[in-house]
Amino acid sequence: MGKRTHTMTASATFPADTDLLRQMRSGAADAFAALYRRHQGPLYRFALLRCGAAEIAADVVQEAFMGLLTGRFQFDPLRGQLQHFLFGVVRNLILKLEEGRRRYVALAEDDDEDAPELPDDQACPLGRLLGNETAEQVRRALSLLAPHYRDAVILYELHELSYAEIADVCQIDIGTVRSRLSRGRAAMARRLVAWHKPDMVQA
Amino acid sequence: MRKTDDMEPRDPLFDAMFDPLRSEMDTLDTPRGVETELMQAFARQFPRKRRWYQALSGTDWMLGGSVAAAALALAVAVPMLAPPARTGAAADGGKSLLARDDDGGMFIALDSLERIEQEPAPRMVETEVPRSSLAALGVPLTPDNAGDAVKAELLVASDGQPLALRLSAVN
Numbered sequence: 383m384g385k386r387t388h389t390m391t392a393s394a395t396f397p398a399d400t401d402l403l404r405q406m407r408s409g410a411a412d413a414f415a416a417l418y419r420r421h422q423g424p425l426y427r428f429a430l431l432r433c434g435a436a437e438i439a440a441d442v443v444q445e446a447f448m449g450l451l452t453g454r455f456q457f458d459p460l461r462g463q464l465q466h467f468l469f470g471v472v473r474n475l476i477l478k479l480e481e482g483r484r485r486y487v488a489l490a491e492d493d494d495e496d497a498p499e500l501p502d503d504q505a506c507p508l509g510r511l512l513g514n515e516t517a518e519q520v521r522r523a524l525s526l527l528a529p530h531y532r533d534a535v536i537l538y539e540l541h542e543l544s545y546a547e548i549a550d551v552c553q554i555d556i557g558t559v560r561s562r563l564s565r566g567r568a569a570m571a572r573r574l575v576a577w578h579k580p581d582m583v584q585a
Numbered sequence: 586m587r588k589t590d591d592m593e594p595r596d597p598l599f600d601a602m603f604d605p606l607r608s609e610m611d612t613l614d615t616p617r618g619v620e621t622e623l624m625q626a627f628a629r630q631f632p633r634k635r636r637w638y639q640a641l642s643g644t645d646w647m648l649g650g651s652v653a654a655a656a657l658a659l660a661v662a663v664p665m666l667a668p669p670a671r672t673g674a675a676a677d678g679g680k681s682l683l684a685r686d687d688d689g690g691m692f693i694a695l696d697s698l699e700r701i702e703q704e705p706a707p708r709m710v711e712t713e714v715p716r717s718s719l720a721a722l723g724v725p726l727t728p729d730n731a732g733d734a735v736k737a738e739l740l741v742a743s744d745g746q747p748l749a750l751r752l753s754a755v756n
Contacts, residue, residue, distance in 0.1 A: 409631035411624065411627050411628070411631070414623070414624070414627050415620070415624060418620055418623060419620075422614065422615040422619070422620070423613075423614050423615070425615075426613065426614060426615040427610045427611075427613055430610075430613065431610070436616075439615075440615055440616050440618075440619050443615050443619060444615075444619045444622060444623060447623050448623065448626060451623070451626060451627060451630055452630065514605045514606075514608070514609050516602075516605040516606075517605040517606040517608070517609040517610075520602055520603060520605065520606045521606055524606075539599075539603045540603065540606070540607055540610065567596075567599060571599070574602065
């Protein structure tokens with residue numbers, strides 16, 4: 383296994399998430415703040431790579447925690463880690479947004495040519511946030527993957543989730559995770575090689 | 586964390602390709618405003634119970650303050666004005682001469698309770714008594730304080746007969 387110098391997923395820390403959740407439900411604001419600070423980073427980064435827009439990523443993270451607070455999203459500790467549960471919540475919220483947008487686009491194209499433009503994901507592109515050129519190229523290749531491949535690649539490569547954990551987050555079986563990951567990585571590699579071909583020819 | 590039994594061998598080139606993106610992404614966090622909004626939502630979800638003193642209005646505080654001040658004045662004045670026989674051991678008919686009163690001072694009945702209660706016009710005289718002269722009445726005496734004088738209030742009958750003694754600064 384290649385050595386990882388960075389991990390984008392929070393490691394096991396104390397107090398445990400379940401203890402903080404219990405305290406949060408009994409009204410302890412500091413427990414809620416601790417949960418948020420522990421998990422917001424990985425969730426935001428996942429959402430950001432998944433949808434490419436900082437504002438949408440922030441909204442989605444906020445909605446996920448709001449749902450945790452109000453009980454709209456019920457976490458069952460017997461079914462895994464809180465962070466993986468929240469990854470699933472964030473993913474579903476993004477899917478819902480994408481679904482709504484697709485429907486809106488279809489309606490607008492059919493019925494109303496003067497309809498206002500949709501909020502543009504590229505209005506605040508992640509590329510602007512990334513200073514490193516290689517990082518930006520990888521991010522671009524990732525963004526061009528089909529969403530279901532992108533989920534698997536982000537969770538595996540950047541958040542170091544196992545196949546089983548990705549299967550749980552995405553509600554698919556492990557075989558599907560394996561194939562999506564393999565195809566996603568292959569597609570990314572092809573794209574990156576193609577972008578570098580002119581440089582290689584010149585060299 | 587990833588389990589070893591469901592991993593495929595990693596491609597070092599692919600790993601190296603993702604490293605810059607990992608490094609760049611690690612610096613990104615949710616904007617601070619999100620936490621602020623969430624904590625505000627939490628406060629709405631779990632409103633803090635107000636303590637009893639937070640529920641009082643300014644008028645309530647003024648009224649309460651006046652009542653407390655009056656009660657304090659009464660608490661100080663009543664023991665001074667009331668017949669001393671009501672406190673301590675003197676109240677048990679003079680069986681014991683020495684008692685502590687509520688203020689920590691020492692009360693010494695010099696006559697019986699009946700005599701003190703029946704006195705029509707007692708008066709209070711402030712004086713100082715040599716501590717050594719009070720040793721026989723049970724006042725603590727040490728070589729260090731033997732030469733001291735003790736402040737006292739003497740309850741005197743209309744005929745000049747001393748009825749009781751209150752030592753306000755024994756210790």
